[in-house]
Amino acid sequence: xxxxxxxxxxxxxxxxxxxxxxxxxxxxxxxxxxxxxxxxxxxxxxxxxxxxxxxxxxxxxxxxxxxxxxxxxxxxxxxxxxxxxxxxxxxxxxxxxxxxxxxxxxxxxxxxxxxxxxxxxxxxxxxxxxxxxxxxxxxxxxxxxxxxxxxxxxxxxxxxxxxxxxxxxxxxxxxxxxxxxxxxxxxxxxxxxxxxxxxxxxxxxxxxxxxxxxxxxxxxxxxxxxxxxxxxxxxxxxxxxxxxxxxxxxxxxxxxxxxxxxxxxxxxxxxxxxxxxxxxxxxxxxxxxxxxxxxxxxxxxxxxxxxxxxxxxxxxxxxxxxxxxxxxxxxxxxxxxxxxxxxxxxxxxxxxxxxxxxxxxxxxxxxxxxxxxxxxxxxxxxxxxxxxxxxxxxxxxxxxxxxxxxxxxxxxxxxxxxxxxxxxxxxxxx
Amino acid sequence: xxxxxxxxxxxxxxxxxxxxxxxxxxxxxxxxxxxxxxxxxxxxxxxxxxxxxxxxxxxxxxxxxxxxxxxxxxxxxxxxxxxxxxxxxxxxxxxxxxxxxxxxxxxxxxxxxxxxxxxxxxxxxxxxxxxxxxxxxxxxxxxxxxxxxxxxxxxxxxxxxxxxxxxxxxxxxxxxxxxxxxxxxxxxxxxxxxxxxxxxxxxxxxx
Numbered sequence: 001x002x003x004x005x006x007x008x009x010x011x012x013x014x015x016x017x018x019x020x021x022x023x024x025x026x027x028x029x030x031x032x033x034x035x036x037x038x039x040x041x042x043x044x045x046x047x048x049x050x051x052x053x054x055x056x057x058x059x060x061x062x063x064x065x066x067x068x069x070x071x072x073x074x075x076x077x078x079x080x081x082x083x084x085x086x087x088x089x090x091x092x093x094x095x096x097x098x099x100x101x102x103x104x105x106x107x108x109x110x111x112x113x114x115x116x117x118x119x120x121x122x123x124x125x126x127x128x129x130x131x132x133x134x135x136x137x138x139x140x141x142x143x144x145x146x147x148x149x150x151x152x153x154x155x156x157x158x159x160x161x162x163x164x165x166x167x168x169x170x171x172x173x174x175x176x177x178x179x180x181x182x183x184x185x186x187x188x189x190x191x192x193x194x195x196x197x198x199x200x201x202x203x204x205x206x207x208x209x210x211x212x213x214x215x216x217x218x219x220x221x222x223x224x225x226x227x228x229x230x231x232x233x234x235x236x237x238x239x240x241x242x243x244x245x246x247x248x249x250x251x252x253x254x255x256x257x258x259x260x261x262x263x264x265x266x267x268x269x270x271x272x273x274x275x276x277x278x279x280x281x282x283x284x285x286x287x288x289x290x291x292x293x294x295x296x297x298x299x300x301x302x303x304x305x306x307x308x309x310x311x312x313x314x315x316x317x318x319x320x321x322x323x324x325x326x327x328x329x330x331x332x333x334x335x336x337x338x339x340x341x342x343x344x345x346x347x348x349x350x351x352x353x354x355x356x357x358x359x360x361x362x363x364x365x366x367x368x369x370x371x372x373x374x375x376x377x378x379x380x381x382x383x384x385x386x387x388x389x390x391x392x393x394x395x396x397x398x399x400x401x402x403x404x405x406x407x408x409x410x411x412x413x414x415x416x417x418x419x420x421x422x423x424x425x426x427x428x429x430x
Numbered sequence: 431x432x433x434x435x436x437x438x439x440x441x442x443x444x445x446x447x448x449x450x451x452x453x454x455x456x457x458x459x460x461x462x463x464x465x466x467x468x469x470x471x472x473x474x475x476x477x478x479x480x481x482x483x484x485x486x487x488x489x490x491x492x493x494x495x496x497x498x499x500x501x502x503x504x505x506x507x508x509x510x511x512x513x514x515x516x517x518x519x520x521x522x523x524x525x526x527x528x529x530x531x532x533x534x535x536x537x538x539x540x541x542x543x544x545x546x547x548x549x550x551x552x553x554x555x556x557x558x559x560x561x562x563x564x565x566x567x568x569x570x571x572x573x574x575x576x577x578x579x580x581x582x583x584x585x586x587x588x589x590x591x592x593x594x595x596x597x598x599x600x601x602x603x604x605x606x607x608x609x610x611x612x613x614x615x616x617x618x619x620x621x622x623x624x625x626x627x628x629x630x631x632x633x634x635x636x637x
Contacts, residue, residue, distance in 0.1 A: 082524075089474065092598070093636040137519050144522045152595050
């Protein structure tokens with residue numbers, strides 16, 4: 001076989017093989033389909049089959065932890081989160097080898113370390129795991145980790161996205177442990193973050209956060225601050241509403257839908273200088289708005305409306321928009337580098353090699369569509385004061401037009417006096 | 431080499447060989463090295479066995495040489511009975527506090543200078559067993575209820591941390607506080623403190 005024919009053959013094979021490797025978001029569809037069919041165990045099995053390369057390990061562990069949460073196995077979920085965290089730590093250093101390969105092939109060849117907001121959300125869900133297991137000290141560790149992570153990110157980039165709910169959750173954890181000072185600081189920071197997020201993510205300051213601020217500023221004798229909040233919130237009768245706080249409380253967290261999915265947008269154009277085709281692939285988020293936009297939690301005679309506390313979809317989109325200039329620059333540089341290689345081969349009269357470089361370069365130019373897509377689109381929270389006892393908790397999820405989408409029941413929820421009980425549910429439909 | 435015989439260009443051949451090497455080398459088996467239990471091996475900078483051991487050693491030395499023990503012995507015949515209460519983890523990491531509590535318990539009991547009574551969880555299990563004996567054991571081997579020895583002191587404490595981060599450098603400061611509280615009158619008989627400070631510099635580059 002002549003050298004040229006062999007090379008052509010090889011190139012064709014390689015092309016066929018590569019078209020077989022779909023982007024990450026495409027292969028993940030099976031998992032999501034199972035989730036939408038309310039079969040988290042099947043989704044977990046499908047995910048385990050996809051356990052791929054070492055570069056995607058963090059992503060696999062995060063998704064696995066989330067699915068384990070949905071099946072109710074909080075301990076295993078925490079273990080998986082812990083493994084992901086360890087791996088993230090190891091990957092925080094820069095790999096020159098990966099930088100090199102990503103320059104030649106594509107961004108997906110780099111190890112996935114999680115977006116900053118995903119790293120924070122990991123601690124949020126770990127904390128929720130501990131809370132749902134009733135291990136408040138474990139949740140406190142995660143609250144400290146959230147503080148540390150946010151401090152680290154703030155120092156690095158000057159700002160961080162989606163800080164509001166994580167801050168609020170740490171406040172709840174500290175207050176639950178009777179650490180009023182820390183709780184007050186966390187609530188204050190959450191309030192500031194919510195004010196900043198209001199226009200960006202269309203999220204209002206939750207009513208219960210206002211109550212928490214009033215209650216704690218009163219408790220800590222921060223008279224001036226309390227007056228300020230009272231004016232800002234226009235709430236006078238807060239003490240009546242806060243009466244029930246000496247009893248137990250149910251905190252219900254609804255994970256609503258799935259985070260937006262990353263897709264690939266490829267632009268193919270003819271090479272103006274020397275014929276052939278050029279391809280640039282960039283990622284974009286395809287929004288997946290959830291049908292559900294209202295939640296009500298009922299138990300015994302009482303009930304509480306849920307409020308939207310975090311809009312992960314909007315945060316993810318903004319995060320990607322921030323990174324887009326760098327991603328585009330890398331992609332353009334890559335195309336130019338590949339072109340240079342092919343030009344060099346042609347100069348050396350090695351047309352076959354030039355062809356291979358062109359074909360491989362064209363095909364390997366894929367966008368990095370990896371994202372933690374089992375995160376919810378948004379998070380709703382409801383707080384319901386209850387006396388001690390066993391309750392059947394009912395939640396009603398409604399759409400924008402106020403039609404009931406689904407109703408769920410959680411029997412035998414135990415409420416203890418002076419303690420908070422945490423429940424969560426992940427509602428998914430495609 | 432094989433690819434030279436079919437006339438493949440050098441660059442392609444080298445790339446293929448490199449790929450083959452990568453595949454082969456990733457198949458290397460796991461390596462295990464046995465360590466002495468007191469060998470110091472810091473990997474991530476997080477709380478590890480060495481910290482746990484250092485804390486328990488220091489605390490034991492301290493608690494056995496503190497004046498509360500001789501004061502107790504001068505007024506009582508039997509050595510004091512201790513119980514381990516809650517050692518709270520208020521740190522930034524998930525720390526297993528059981529290892530140094532059991533370390534301390536072991537050395538304290540074996541020293542013969544103090545007695546230990548079972549903790550709350552263990553007590554419940556033993557009471558269950560005693561209840562079972564009441565029904566099923568022979569009378570001469572049956573142990574009666576209400577004969578438990580009450581503890582004189584409770585050992586409790588907390589682990590706290592302060593972490594300061596800048597870039598890839600961290601200063602991790604651990605403080606372990608233990609106190610011995612008299613169950614009779616809430617007097618604090620002894621306070622032990624151990625501090626550990628570490629500077630952790632994470633590597634900026636990896637393979």
